[in-house]
Amino acid sequence: MSAIDQKVLQDIQTMLAAHDRSSAVPEGNRFWIGLGEKHSAIIRKYGFEKFKRTVNFEYSQWGVTTLSEPKVLRLISLLLQKKNLPVESLAWVFSYTDENVKGIENVINDIVWSDEIDSITGKPFNTSPIGGGARFRAYAIYCTLLWQYAQTEDNLGCLEKVPEPAFGSPLPVPFEGRIISQDLALSSMELNRMASRIPMGKIRRVLEIGAGYGRLGYLFRQMFPDIEYTIIDIPPALAVSQNYLETVFGPEAVAPYSENPPFHDSRMKFLLPGQMNKIPEGYFDLILNVSSLDEMSPDQVKEYFNLIERVGPAWLYLKGYGVSQKPGFRLGVNEFPYRPAWQEIYKGQDDLVGAFVEKIFRLGRP
Ligand SMILES: C[S@@+](CC[C@H](N)C(=O)[O-])C[C@H]1O[C@@H](n2cnc3c(N)ncnc32)[C@H](O)[C@@H]1O
Known part of the structure; x- marks a missing residue:
C-alpha cells in the first residue's frame, strides 16, 4: 500500500x-x-x-452504460440544435469495441463502475452486467459529447485554460489532442452558470456543502486563485477531497481537517458538519451545493439553511433533483425551506439531467 x-x-x-x-x-x-x-x-x-x-x-461521475441512455441522446439533440455536428465524438463509435481493446485492457480492468460493487461488502461482483470495451466506448462517446456541449457554454474559457489533473487516473478519453473528463466539463458548465449571474470579481470566500472529491473546488481555484475555498462534508468524501486537493495544489495550499479550523487564513479548509457552528457570522460571499442537499433528510437541510442564513453569503448556487426522489425522507431543490427575503435570480432545468434544476439566489448582502 x-x-x-x-x-x-x-x-x-x-x-x-x-x-x-x-x-x-x-x-x-x-x-x-x-x-x-x-x-x-x-x-x-x-x-x-x-x-x-x-x-x-x-460522486458526480455518471457511469453511462450504453449509447441509448437519455443523457447521450439529449446531448446529441442539444448539439444539433446549436448546429454543432458532433462528428469527432461519434468517431468513437468505431473505436474500442470488445474485440478491439488492445492497449487499453489495463484501463478497462481498473474501472469499477458503481453498479459492479457490492454496496454491503465493498467487493466487486464477479461478473459485470455490461463491461469491457463496449461500455468504455459508450462512456467515452458520452464524455466527448458532453465536452463539446460544455465548450459551447464556456464563456469563461475554463476548458481551454484548465487541465484535468493526472492524479486519480481519469479515464483516458482523448479529444482534440488532450485528455478530457466528464468532471471538468460538468464543473465548467456549473461555474459558467454562476458567472452568468454572479459578479465573480466580488467573491472572496466560497463554501461548498458536500463536495465529493473536490472537482468544483479544483476548477474554482484554478480560475480564481485568490478565492478562499472551504468544504463542509462527511467522511469518506471529506478525506478524499482533502487529500486530492492537497496532492494537486501542494500542502501549503491546504489547511487539513482539524478541531479548530483556521478561519481568516487563505488556505482551503475542510470541515465536518459538527463544526458548522464554528464558522464566523457573515463569513462567506457564495455558498454552493451540487447534488447533496437533495440527498439529505429534511432536518439536515433545515440545519444547513439556518447555516446559510447565519454565515450570510451574498449569493447561493444550488443544483440537484427538482422534486424529491424519496418523498417524506428527502427534499428536492424546488422544495427547500427558502427564506422570503431571498431573491431568486436564476432558475432553469439542467442541460444534461432533465430532472435536475439549477437555482441562484441573491441573499441580501451587497
Ligand atoms: C452525489 S455526491 C455529490 C458530490 C459533489 N457535489 C459533486 O457534484 O461532485 C453527494 C455529496 O454529499 C455529501 N454529503 C452527504 N451528506 C452530507 C452532510 N450531512 N453534510 C455535508 N455533505 C454531505 C457526500 O459526502 C458527497 O460528497
Whole structure:
C-alpha cells in the first residue's frame, strides 16, 4: 500500500470517529460508517491514485452504460440544435469495441463502475452486467459529447485554460489532442452558470456543502486563485477531497481537517458538519451545493439553511433533483425551506439531467 493510501485510510478513520462524536447529524452514522468501509476497501484494493476510476462513480461521475441512455441522446439533440455536428465524438463509435481493446485492457480492468460493487461488502461482483470495451466506448462517446456541449457554454474559457489533473487516473478519453473528463466539463458548465449571474470579481470566500472529491473546488481555484475555498462534508468524501486537493495544489495550499479550523487564513479548509457552528457570522460571499442537499433528510437541510442564513453569503448556487426522489425522507431543490427575503435570480432545468434544476439566489448582502 502506498503512503498516500495509508494517509487517506487513516484520515477516513479519524474523521469517522470525530463525526460519530458530533451530535449535529441526527440521522445516525451507520450509513456513513458503511460507506467509509466500502470506500476504504476499494482504496485498499485499487489505490487512491486510481480513485477517478473507482469511488468517483459515487460522486458526480455518471457511469453511462450504453449509447441509448437519455443523457447521450439529449446531448446529441442539444448539439444539433446549436448546429454543432458532433462528428469527432461519434468517431468513437468505431473505436474500442470488445474485440478491439488492445492497449487499453489495463484501463478497462481498473474501472469499477458503481453498479459492479457490492454496496454491503465493498467487493466487486464477479461478473459485470455490461463491461469491457463496449461500455468504455459508450462512456467515452458520452464524455466527448458532453465536452463539446460544455465548450459551447464556456464563456469563461475554463476548458481551454484548465487541465484535468493526472492524479486519480481519469479515464483516458482523448479529444482534440488532450485528455478530457466528464468532471471538468460538468464543473465548467456549473461555474459558467454562476458567472452568468454572479459578479465573480466580488467573491472572496466560497463554501461548498458536500463536495465529493473536490472537482468544483479544483476548477474554482484554478480560475480564481485568490478565492478562499472551504468544504463542509462527511467522511469518506471529506478525506478524499482533502487529500486530492492537497496532492494537486501542494500542502501549503491546504489547511487539513482539524478541531479548530483556521478561519481568516487563505488556505482551503475542510470541515465536518459538527463544526458548522464554528464558522464566523457573515463569513462567506457564495455558498454552493451540487447534488447533496437533495440527498439529505429534511432536518439536515433545515440545519444547513439556518447555516446559510447565519454565515450570510451574498449569493447561493444550488443544483440537484427538482422534486424529491424519496418523498417524506428527502427534499428536492424546488422544495427547500427558502427564506422570503431571498431573491431568486436564476432558475432553469439542467442541460444534461432533465430532472435536475439549477437555482441562484441573491441573499441580501451587497
Ligand atoms: C452525489 S455526491 C455529490 C458530490 C459533489 N457535489 C459533486 O457534484 O461532485 C453527494 C455529496 O454529499 C455529501 N454529503 C452527504 N451528506 C452530507 C452532510 N450531512 N453534510 C455535508 N455533505 C454531505 C457526500 O459526502 C458527497 O460528497
